[in-house]
Amino acid sequence: TQDPEQSSRLVEAVVSTHYARLYPTYYIKAAGEVDVAFVHEGRFWPREVKWRGRLRSGDLKQVRKYDNGVVLAPVSQPGELDGVPVQPLALELLRLDKAGAVV
Numbered sequence: 001t002q003d004p005e006q007s008s009r010l011v012e013a014v015v016s017t018h019y020a021r022l023y024p025t026y027y028i029k030a031a032g033e034v035d036v037a038f039v040h041e042g043r044f045w046p047r048e049v050k051w052r053g054r055l056r057s058g059d060l061k062q063v064r065k066y067d068n069g070v071v072l073a074p075v076s077q078p079g080e081l082d083g084v085p086v087q088p089l090a091l092e093l094l095r096l097d098k099a100g101a102v103v
Contacts, residue, residue: 004052011051011089012036015072018093019047032062034069047072049089057082 016036019025023038028046035049048063050073063069064084071081072089079086 008049008051012049015047015049015089015093018096022096028062030062032060034063034066043068046070047092049073051089055081055086060084 012035016025016027019036019038023040026037026039028034028037033048034046036047038045038047044066046063046066046069048060048069048071050059050071055071055073060069060071060082063071064082069084070092071084071086072092073086074090075086075088078088
């Protein structure tokens with residue numbers, strides 16, 4: 001789609017659906033949001049999906065609250081933003097499909 005807002009919502013839905021095939025999944029809305037939180041081996045794993053524009057520190061206020069939070073973004077290499085790991089979104093979904101776990 002040409003609409004960046006709609007594209008972002010579609011990508012978030014795809015990511016949520018991928019995790020929901022294997023794990024109980026949740027959405028967190030508090031001071032900020034976490035797009036997908038799944039439970040694996042008794043532990044909670046938050047994932048924030050950023051598809052549009054640049055990654056900004058202010059967008060990470062909720063996921064930053066978790067020591068195992070990860071941002072999934074359209075980047076080519078893993079990295080970090082203000083102490084939060086940033087992973088290539090497509091690679092993360094590929095790993096999920098192949099291994100059944102992304103932890």
